[in-house]
Each structure stands twice: as structure tokens, then as C-alpha cells.
Amino acid sequence: MWAYEHFELPSPPDLLTFSKKMLTGGFYFKPEFKPPQAYRVFNTWMGDPSKLILLERVLQVIKRENLLDRVQRTGAVLKGGLHELEKEFPQLIHSVRGRGTFLSFTAKDSALEKEFPQLLHSVRGRGTFLSFTAKDSSVRDQINNGLKKNGVLGGGCGEASIRLRPSLVFEPKHASIYLDVLRKTLKEL
Known part of the structure; x- marks a missing residue:
């Protein structure tokens, strides 16, 4: 728990x-x-x-309803999808990390990443939070605004990260929808 x-x-x-x-x-x-x-x-x-x-x-x-097990299954789908997007858009996002649906990835060329690479690459998490980091704060804001335009609410955190806080009823089908919207948003940049 x-x-x-x-x-x-x-x-x-x-x-x-x-x-x-x-x-x-x-x-x-x-x-x-x-x-x-x-x-x-x-x-x-x-x-x-x-x-x-x-x-x-x-x-x-x-x-x-075994919601904590669901978080682990959904997190695996979500993390796998974020890794795919990381490969597809390496110029925009990187450093996918986390456990369950508490995930994160880092923006390319973030000043903080350059200054503290040992910290930003070892961040881990669990639960129903997830985040990723964009190339920089400007790209983060473009991604976040694009996600909103495409119907997904997220929030900026840190210098260049985007976070989501899905509920425990967030399922793999929801993760797939999110990943599709994120892919669409990244292609629009």
C-alpha cells in the first residue's frame, strides 16, 4: 500500500x-x-x-478490485510506450523512469540534466504518478499545451518535466489512449 x-x-x-x-x-x-x-x-x-x-x-x-496490481500492469504498458516514444522522438524526450504508473522522463539538453546528471538519471517512483521531461522548458510548455489541445491534462513540474496523476482505476486501455495522444502531440511539434 x-x-x-x-x-x-x-x-x-x-x-x-x-x-x-x-x-x-x-x-x-x-x-x-x-x-x-x-x-x-x-x-x-x-x-x-x-x-x-x-x-x-x-x-x-x-x-x-486489486487496484494496486492494476497499477503495476498499467504502469508496464505506459512505461513501455514511453520508451518507444523516447526512441521515436529522441530529440524531444529522454530518461524514462519509474515504477507502476509513477513514471518520469527528461527533456533533452535540460540545464539541470547537464548540471546534475547523476541525480536526474536515477530518479525513481511508484504509485499513480508519472512524468517525463522535455528538451527544455519551452518544449515542455509546447508539449503540455499540445496535450491540452488534444484533450489530455497534465502539469508542468521542475525545469522541463510534465507530470500526470492518473487515478487507481487508470487501465492499460487508458495508457494506450494517452500514449497515442502524446505521440500525436510530439509529431505536431
Whole structure:
């Protein structure tokens, strides 16, 4: 359920934060990180019992419908398609990376890539986020605007990346639609 579980750590992280995708927001922490006084952390999404009831139902649906397995299958389709686009449009995108549908690729000739290649080429992720990076911020904006024009909403992040945040019900057929629209958009540039 939690991304850190994929890494088979010997113990959970010291701190774990979560937000609205879980219908509530907050954090888990080891006892030694407990604030010395109560009410030191305030968050409008924490402590709302109605959200916890909803979250319990959401978790039941995730388990019953094997949505985390679906994320892995869909992510494989999506990542494979992004690798194909990376080969087809090497002048525009590169460095596809990630796990599940938490994927990313990097823009060609990004100033950050040149300055920090060891960091940008080792970024990894999981879950239902995916992103890729364009040649530079100008190309990123052209791709993002083209995707919008062609009916797909994404968002810019970082210097030259585009991110998507598909829901857990995102399936391989949706990944194929996205990849077709992205290919069309890249051809239009």
C-alpha cells in the first residue's frame, strides 16, 4: 500500500507523510519523533473522523478490485510506450523512469540534466504518478499545451518535466489512449 514497502526496508521510515489522495492528510512517525507538546501540528485534513470512514471504504475497494496490481500492469504498458516514444522522438524526450504508473522522463539538453546528471538519471517512483521531461522548458510548455489541445491534462513540474496523476482505476486501455495522444502531440511539434 505504501511506496516504501516496495523497497523492502528493514523497518518503516522515521516519518511518513500522506495527503488528500488518502482522503485525509497527516503523518506517521516513530515514537522518538513525537512532538513534546500536543497540538504542535495543525492540518485541516487531519483528525476528521468522517474522512477516516470514507478512507476505510476506499481501502476496501482498492483491495477488493486489486487496484494496486492494476497499477503495476498499467504502469508496464505506459512505461513501455514511453520508451518507444523516447526512441521515436529522441530529440524531444529522454530518461524514462519509474515504477507502476509513477513514471518520469527528461527533456533533452535540460540545464539541470547537464548540471546534475547523476541525480536526474536515477530518479525513481511508484504509485499513480508519472512524468517525463522535455528538451527544455519551452518544449515542455509546447508539449503540455499540445496535450491540452488534444484533450489530455497534465502539469508542468521542475525545469522541463510534465507530470500526470492518473487515478487507481487508470487501465492499460487508458495508457494506450494517452500514449497515442502524446505521440500525436510530439509529431505536431
